[in-house]
Amino acid sequence: MMNTTLYSSDTFLIEGGAHLKGQVKISGAKNACLPIIFSTILTKETCLIEDVPDLLDVKNACELLHILGAEGCKPTEGKILINASDVKSYETPEEIVRKMRASVLSMGPLLARFGKARVALPGGCSIGARPIDQHLKFFVSAGAQVSVRSGYVNLEIEKKKPTEFEFELITVTGTENALLYLSNVKGISILKNIAIEPEVIDLIDVLRKMGANIELEGRTAIIEGSEELRGFEHRVIPDRIEAGTLMVAAVLTEGEVELLNVIPKHLEAVIEKLERAGGEVQQIGEDRIRVRRREELKPLEIVTAEYPGFPTDMQAQFMAMLSVAKGNSMVYESIFENRFQHAYELRKMGASIEIRGKSAFIKGVKRLKGTEVISTDLRASASLVLAGLIAEGTTVIRDIYHLDRGYEKLEEKLNKLGAYVERLPATVS
Numbered sequence: 001m002m003n004t005t006l007y008s009s010d011t012f013l014i015e016g017g018a019h020l021k022g023q024v025k026i027s028g029a030k031n032a033c034l035p036i037i038f039s040t041i042l043t044k045e046t047c048l049i050e051d052v053p054d055l056l057d058v059k060n061a062c063e064l065l066h067i068l069g070a071e072g073c074k075p076t077e078g079k080i081l082i083n084a085s086d087v088k089s090y091e092t093p094e095e096i097v098r099k100m101r102a103s104v105l106s107m108g109p110l111l112a113r114f115g116k117a118r119v120a121l122p123g124g125c126s127i128g129a130r131p132i133d134q135h136l137k138f139f140v141s142a143g144a145q146v147s148v149r150s151g152y153v154n155l156e157i158e159k160k161k162p163t164e165f166e167f168e169l170i171t172v173t174g175t176e177n178a179l180l181y182l183s184n185v186k187g188i189s190i191l192k193n194i195a196i197e198p199e200v201i202d203l204i205d206v207l208r209k210m211g212a213n214i215e216l217e218g219r220t221a222i223i224e225g226s227e228e229l230r231g232f233e234h235r236v237i238p239d240r241i242e243a244g245t246l247m248v249a250a251v252l253t254e255g256e257v258e259l260l261n262v263i264p265k266h267l268e269a270v271i272e273k274l275e276r277a278g279g280e281v282q283q284i285g286e287d288r289i290r291v292r293r294r295e296e297l298k299p300l301e302i303v304t305a306e307y308p309g310f311p312t313d314m315q316a317q318f319m320a321m322l323s324v325a326k327g328n329s330m331v332y333e334s335i336f337e338n339r340f341q342h343a344y345e346l347r348k349m350g351a352s353i354e355i356r357g358k359s360a361f362i363k364g365v366k367r368l369k370g371t372e373v374i375s376t377d378l379r380a381s382a383s384l385v386l387a388g389l390i391a392e393g394t395t396v397i398r399d400i401y402h403l404d405r406g407y408e409k410l411e412e413k414l415n416k417l418g419a420y421v422e423r424l425p426a427t428v429s
């Protein structure tokens with residue numbers, strides 16, 4: 001699990017009270033971009049990825065590719081060119097892997113390419129135990145020898161062969177790892193009970209461009225892999241979680257914000273809840289929406305679920321909003337067992353939230369008060385920023401390391417909309 005104190009981390013200082021107004025462009029999705037970066041290991045040809053968000057996780061993924069021996073890997077003005085033909089190493093070192101969850105996605109491509117992989121156990125947000133047993137069960141079913149020793153997973157396979165595998169539970173990166181691997185295995189494989197998050201579908205688009213033939217029937221994927229995968233050019237889908245976060249900001253601050261570069265279909269569950277809570281969301285173009293407050297904030301019941309359900313990655317942001325809704329709300333977190341750390345920080349700001357197991361009971365209060373809080377994980381940090389936007393006085397959010405993993409220039413975007421968010425650089429590392 002991630003220990004934030006290991007990393008130098010800035011502080012946000014927020015003055016509450018602004019009504020956000022204006023236009024904001026949504027960045028490419030972190031959780032789509034990362035698996036796509038790892039897919040480049042599967043080909044010796046050059047790959048071009050566009051709409052790459054400027055994020056710590058992306059920089060770390062690129063550094064990992066660079067350490068493995070790939071060329072390019074320098075995100076420049078939203079683009080990355082990667083050529084992995086010179087990759088010779090099949091070992092991903094702990095220092096990088098523990099910084100981000102998605103580095104587990106190097107397993108599938110390295111095993112496919114070298115017949116071997118040695119990958120440190122991944123980090124990411126500490127929102128639960130986050131085991132990778134389903135990834136490993138998949139690799140075993142594909143014929144790999146798998147062992148875990150001294151914090152590293154060792155995988156080895158003699159001869160790649162197609163396989164049929166059913167996940168015991170729905171896992172996003174587990175599905176992506178299996179798709180990455182099988183796309184490079186000749187023959188027809190079947191994966192059942194897969195995740196169908198938009199980020200998984202974006203990866204499938206890329207794997208198809210590379211030459212894999214992938215068909216989807218509900219939660220089943222039929223994959224005809226190829227041993228000679230091609231390079232690709234691909235524009236990453238917009239980040240639905242960044243969009244959702246800014247939509248909540250617009251409603252919460254009684255503002256009016258136009259979001260550019262969104263795929264409204266990906267946001268259906270979020271839009272439905274936001275409208276029930278008193279927001280108004282209008283589609284004003286193919287990839288544009290306008291969001292504002294329609295009426296007084298109302299309480300909600302939210303149960304997180306796999307896509308197309310309500311995303312766990314939006315739960316914390318909604319909790320910040322429900323903290324000041326008129327009435328009692330309930331949030332049930334069905335995906336992760338420890339994803340309520342923001343609730344304790346929101347309480348410091350005056351929110352009334354009681355946690356019982358996987359449920360949070362929120363009694364709306366009239367207002368929040370600025371104080372000093374700690375950001376414990378990525379979306380928890382986002383919820384504290386939202387709370388800071390409407391709190392009385394100044395909110396100081398320490399250790400925004402995780403926020404930088406997942407939001408591109410959040411303070412700049414918010415300030416352009418009229419907020420006051422100042423970044424104070426870390427003084428100790």
Ligand SMILES: CC(=O)N[C@H]1[C@@H](OP(=O)(O)OP(=O)(O)OC[C@H]2O[C@@H](n3ccc(=O)[nH]c3=O)[C@H](O)[C@@H]2O)O[C@H](CO)[C@@H](O)[C@@H]1O
Pocket residue numbers: 031034101102128129130131132133134135136169170171172173174195312313335336337
């Ligand atoms: C980099 C990335 O894309 N991160 C996203 C991805 O994380 P990630 O892929 O890690 O999340 P999973 O979908 O794998 O996890 C879902 C649930 O399954 C459990 N599980 C997962 C794998 C496994 O082998 N065994 C197991 O028990 C997890 O502990 C969790 O309780 O999907 C999550 C769920 O939408 C999002 O919150 C994360 O933002």
Ligand SMILES: C=C(OP(=O)(O)O)C(=O)O
Pocket residue numbers: 031100101102123124125127313378379406
């Ligand atoms: C939990 C998240 O990220 P990660 O899986 O990289 O920890 C997230 O994006 O909300």
